[in-house]
Amino acid sequence: MTQTPLPLTEAVIQLDQLEQDIGQTVSGQHQAIRELLVALVAAGHALLEGVPGVGKTLLVRALAAAVQGRYARIQFTPDLMPSDVTGHAVFDLKREAFRIRRGPIFCNLLLADEINRAPAKTQAAMLEAMQEGQVTIEGQALTLEPPFLVFATQNPIEQEGTYPLPQAQLDRFLLKIAVAPPSAEAERAAVRAATSGRIGDRLDTSAVRPLLDTETLQRLQLSATTLRLDERVLDYAVALVRAARDWPGVDSGPGPRASIALVRAARAHALIEGRDFTTPDDVRCMVPAVLRHRLRLGAELEIEGVAADALLGDLVERVPAPRD
Amino acid sequence: MRLERLTARLRPCPAWQAIDLGFALARAWFPALWALWWCTALPLTLMVLALAWLHSDLWLLALWWCKPIYEAPLLLWASRALFDERPRRGALPGMLGAGLRPRLLPLLLWRRLSPRRALVLPLLLLEGLPGRAHRARLRTLAEGSASGWLTLVCYHLEAILWGGMLLGLYLLIPEGLAGIDLVAALDDSASPAYWISSACYLLACSLIAPFYVCAGFALYLTRRTELEGWDIELAFRRAPPPPAAVLPALALLAPLLLAPPPAEAETWPDPEAARARIAEVLDSPEFGTTREVELWLPVTDPAQRGTEDAEDSWAATPPPWLAGTIQWGLVTLAAIALLVLVRALWRERAPRLPRSTRTGHEAASGPHATSPLDHESEIRRLLDADDPGAAIGALYRASLERLDRLGLSLPPGATEGSCVQRASARLPRRIRVPFAAIAAARRHAAYGDRAPSAAHVERLLSHWRRWRGRTGAH
Numbered sequence: 001m002t003q004t005p006l007p008l009t010e011a012v013i014q015l016d017q018l019e020q021d022i023g024q025t026v027s028g029q030h031q032a033i034r035e036l037l038v039a040l041v042a043a044g045h046a047l048l049e050g051v052p053g054v055g056k057t058l059l060v061r062a063l064a065a066a067v068q069g070r071y072a073r074i075q076f077t078p079d080l081m082p083s084d085v086t087g088h089a090v091f092d093l094k095r096e097a098f099r100i101r102r103g104p105i106f107c108n109l110l111l112a113d114e115i116n117r118a119p120a121k122t123q124a125a126m127l128e129a130m131q132e133g134q135v136t137i138e139g140q141a142l143t144l145e146p147p148f149l150v151f152a153t154q155n156p157i158e159q160e161g162t163y164p165l166p167q168a169q170l171d172r173f174l175l176k177i178a179v180a181p182p183s184a185e186a187e188r189a190a191v192r193a194a195t196s197g198r199i200g201d202r203l204d205t206s207a208v209r210p211l212l213d214t215e216t217l218q219r220l221q222l223s224a225t226t227l228r229l230d231e232r233v234l235d236y237a238v239a240l241v242r243a244a245r246d247w248p249g250v251d252s253g254p255g256p257r258a259s260i261a262l263v264r265a266a267r268a269h270a271l272i273e274g275r276d277f278t279t280p281d282d283v284r285c286m287v288p289a290v291l292r293h294r295l296r297l298g299a300e301l302e303i304e305g306v307a308a309d310a311l312l313g314d315l316v317e318r319v320p321a322p323r324d
Numbered sequence: 325m326r327l328e329r330l331t332a333r334l335r336p337c338p339a340w341q342a343i344d345l346g347f348a349l350a351r352a353w354f355p356a357l358w359a360l361w362w363c364t365a366l367p368l369t370l371m372v373l374a375l376a377w378l379h380s381d382l383w384l385l386a387l388w389w390c391k392p393i394y395e396a397p398l399l400l401w402a403s404r405a406l407f408d409e410r411p412r413r414g415a416l417p418g419m420l421g422a423g424l425r426p427r428l429l430p431l432l433l434w435r436r437l438s439p440r441r442a443l444v445l446p447l448l449l450l451e452g453l454p455g456r457a458h459r460a461r462l463r464t465l466a467e468g469s470a471s472g473w474l475t476l477v478c479y480h481l482e483a484i485l486w487g488g489m490l491l492g493l494y495l496l497i498p499e500g501l502a503g504i505d506l507v508a509a510l511d512d513s514a515s516p517a518y519w520i521s522s523a524c525y526l527l528a529c530s531l532i533a534p535f536y537v538c539a540g541f542a543l544y545l546t547r548r549t550e551l552e553g554w555d556i557e558l559a560f561r562r563a564p565p566p567p568a569a570v571l572p573a574l575a576l577l578a579p580l581l582l583a584p585p586p587a588e589a590e591t592w593p594d595p596e597a598a599r600a601r602i603a604e605v606l607d608s609p610e611f612g613t614t615r616e617v618e619l620w621l622p623v624t625d626p627a628q629r630g631t632e633d634a635e636d637s638w639a640a641t642p643p644p645w646l647a648g649t650i651q652w653g654l655v656t657l658a659a660i661a662l663l664v665l666v667r668a669l670w671r672e673r674a675p676r677l678p679r680s681t682r683t684g685h686e687a688a689s690g691p692h693a694t695s696p697l698d699h700e701s702e703i704r705r706l707l708d709a710d711d712p713g714a715a716i717g718a719l720y721r722a723s724l725e726r727l728d729r730l731g732l733s734l735p736p737g738a739t740e741g742s743c744v745q746r747a748s749a750r751l752p753r754r755i756r757v758p759f760a761a762i763a764a765a766r767r768h769a770a771y772g773d774r775a776p777s778a779a780h781v782e783r784l785l786s787h788w789r790r791w792r793g794r795t796g797a798h
Contacts, residue, residue: 230771277772281741320736322770323721 005223006216012274014211014220015041018066019272021208025062026055027193028186034272035177035289036063036151041268043221044174044261045130045150047115047165047293054179055190056153058205060111065208067217069108069147076118078161082125089138100137105129106144108214112152116162123169126150130172147217167252167296174261175286176293178309224268228277232322237262237283243319244291247311249301254294262290280321288312329407330558334549339470342546346539353405357398357534365394365530381513384522391529392431392445396424398537399445406545424449439472442540450544465547471540478536485528490521699725703785713775719785720766723759726788727751740767758787 006014015037022033032048036059039046048056064071074085087103104110105126115123129135133144152173154165170176182190194204212220238259245253266282273282292308301311332349350357368390376382404411424431427448435444443466447453453461494504509517549555605611699722706715724743728734732750734743740763747756762784768774776784 228771228773230773233771275772277768279741279767279771280739281767284737284739284742315737317735317737321739323724324717 003215003219003222005226006219008223008271008274008276011220011223011271014216015272017209018211021066021211022059022062024207025205026059027190028182029055029059029179032059032177032179034269035175036060037272038265038268038286038289039151039175039177040067040149040217041220041224041271042174042264043147043149044264045152045172046175046177047170047173048151048153048177048179049156050153050179051181052155054181056179057111057113059179060109060151060153062205062208063151064109064111065205066211067109067214068210068212069214069217070106071109071111072104072107073111073113074104075113076115076122078117078119078163080118080122082122085122085125086129086135087137087142098138100140100142102142103135105135106142108145108147108149110148110150112150114154115152116154116165119163120166123163123165127169127172130169147214147221167294170293171255171257173293174265175289177289178292220271224264224271227267227270227275229263229267230277232324233266233278233280233283234263236280236319236322237266240283240287240315240319241291244295244312244315247315249298249306250295250311251298252296254291258291258294262286265290284316284321287316329409331406331408332545334545334558335555336550337546339468339473339543339546342542343470343474343539345546346542347535349402349406349542350534350538353402353538354534356405357401357537358530360397360401361394361530361533364397365526368393369526379513380518380522384525387526388529389432389436391533392436392441393424393428395445395533395537396431396449398534399449399541402538402541403446403450406541427452439475440466440469441471442474442478442536443469443471443543445537446541446544464551465544467547469543469547471543474536474539474543478532478539481535482525482528482532485531486521486525489524489528493520493524700785700789703781707778707781710778711775712778712781713769715778715781716762716765716769716776716784719781719788720762723762723788726791727755727759730755740764755791758784758791762788 019033019037022036023030026033036046036048040063048059050056074080083103085103085105087101087106089098090101091097092099112126129144129148130150133146133148135142135144150173154162181187241254241256241259241262244250244258245255247253262283263278265286266278269282269286270276270278288309291312295308295311297306297308297311332345337345365387369387372383372386372390376386401411431445431448435441435448438444440462444462447458447462447465451458451461490504490506490509494506497503504517504520505512505515506517508515509521512518699718703715703718703722706712706718720740724734727743727747730751732746734746738746744756744760744763747759751759765776765780765784769776
């Protein structure tokens with residue numbers, strides 16, 4: 001069945017409701033919610049990084065509640081095997097043949113909690129799924145049903161017993177969303193909401209309505225790809241990524257995939273903003289989330305304590321924006 | 325004073341050597357002095373703790389202020405130990421009572437903050453002179469004694485020791501246990517960390533006090549040695565008995581001393597004989613020794629200088645060509661160094677952009693680069709040519725130039741949205757509202773392919789003219 005893009009007005013209404021519903025569930029995380037929606041609309045995977053207890057898992061749970069698709073969650077641990085993620089072949093005694101038992105990765109929305117706790121072998125098992133949308137079990141390639149989105153979380157402060165994601169896998173994530181602690185006011189509201197008339201500390205996503213089915217989501221994603229993109233905006237996006245690559249003090253910069261990711265994210269952002277065209281502002285505001293995990297800073301900058309976000313802030317100030 | 329029982333070798337020496345001697349004495353007697361310090365300080369510490377109502381800052385201040393009370397026993401003990409006499413512990417309260425009680429008030433009030441406290445303490449406790457005599461004596465002894473520097477150095481040593489102990493505790497407490505909050509340790513007197521910090525400071529004081537007191541005492545002794553010639557007196561006392569050659573001279577003098585007073589005419593000895601006798605006495609080896617000293621002195625005799633100049637004329641006045649070459653060489657080196665410095669600063673200021681981002685963009689980025697001198701006529705021309713999209717672009721750039729002149733810093737990377745954001749933060753409403761409208765129209769025209777109508781551009785132009793006019797035409 002050939003899909004048609006969702007009309008702009010309808011798309012904007014849907015996204016606005018979605019943003020409001022998630023915002024009611026997770027307070028004080030407007031930036032993270034906006035970036036999560038960008039990943040959803042741009043059909044890209046996202047890595048959420050933040051200290052424990054800032055609402056990373058709740059964010060993804062709330063999004064999953066809004067999308068009526070199959071949702072799965074994998075808690076990554078050091079003894080997790082690749083077959084625990086992808087699935088494996090079991091011998092069926094009745095039929096006297098091997099049968100494929102599909103793993104939790106066969107879903108629409110996958111929450112990979114604490115992804116950096118699993119060893120490299122298990123992390124690598126997700127590479128194929130994330131990039132190619134398929135899984136190979138016993139030599140048999142199985143396609144993952146679209147939409148397939150991975151939302152992984154990781155904790156930046158606990159380094160013991162973790163396996164940092166390799167650069168190749170990090171590059172598969174469209175965005176790295178920094179989930180910061182909320183403001184005092186938002187935290188107060190969250191505490192009040194979480195302790196009034198509620199038993200225990202289970203994640204509550206009841207405020208989120210099931211707004212999107214998988215077909216609507218795909219039409220929404222298609223809408224983002226049809227937005228107008230001026231040549232100057234494209235040039236600006238590429239110039240930013242190339243400048244980041246050659247920036248003094250950067251050991252390893254973003255590749256062309258980052259340019260693609262930046263434009264995809266900018267298009268999605270423009271759609272969420274309710275425009276049918278992309279502007280340099282869309283590009284500029286997506287730069288940190290798209291590029292922060294694709295930069296490897298050199299020893300000199302590391303010693304000086306320069307963070308990737310600070311460097312990117314400097315970058316967007318210096319790379320000329322189109323004005324002609 | 326039984327100088328022959330001194331356990332240290334005293335001689336006139338500079339103040340820093342005297343302090344060094346004091347430190348050496350403190351090292352030798354450290355266990356006894358340290359224990360003595362705690363014997364005095366501990367009861368006072370507990371008493372002040374009760375009086376200060378567990379306020380750690382008051383407690384610490386009171387203990388710090390009472391420092392002279394703990395230092396006095398140390399000095400009394402050291403003054404006895406120097407003469408090879410170890411006072412019994414039971415005798416110390418009596419000594420303190422007699423020596424310290426009358427001087428306690430000055431020590432804790434007007435002499436407490438004196439930088440020469442280390443020198444004042446022996447003067448007060450060991451000599452006990454009254455007011456004016458004390459001041460005169462202090463003036464004499466304090467001259468060139470470096471006692472102020474000693475106080476300063478010891479305060480620094482205390483601070484370093486205290487900081488080191490605190491930092492050591494902070495770093496050595498294993499993860500998982502409740503650590504020390506360093507900020508609270510410095511300024512939150514209600515926190516346990518402040519108590520730990522105060523205890524560390526008290527320990528640091530106890531470790532430094534023996535050195536401070538002994539160094540002050542050594543300064544006092546050295547100065548007295550210098551003024552009163554203790555070393556000469558000691559040398560005489562320790563000298564062997566007079567040699568046999570002097571005895572005849574004394575035997576000759578003896579009748580003169582023992583004889584009954586002669587008549588008036590005979591009282592004057594023969595000058596020649598007296599001179600000979602004096603010369604004989606002065607020639608004896610007990611009077612003075614001869615030593616050879618070599619030193620450089622400036623030549624003041626022009627005649628002598630002339631002969632030496634002839635020998636060293638090349639070194640004294642190098643040939644003009646050599647001097648000129650060296651001078652120009654140095655100037656060139658300085659110029660090169662300046663250029664390198666300027667280049668390094670420039671590179672530091674503007675990180676290198678990749679070639680692709682510089683070509684074309686930088687030339688177009690600055691508002692001065694692309695804006696025509698007469699913006700309005702350019703916008704009019706574009707409107708007449710039925711190109712409102714280009715006209716709004718020109719108006720946007722003209723607005724940026726105007727904002728730049730108003731002092732709003734717009735970096736090359738500022739997009740439409742960020743320009744509006746900066747203008748909203750810093751400019752009045754009459755400027756930021758029309759500018760936001762221009763930026764929105766420009767955004768739709770440039771990236772959304774929705775050029776505004778000519779009438780809309782005209783409206784925006786008239787608004788722009790108004791705020792440009794109010795802020796002063798260029």
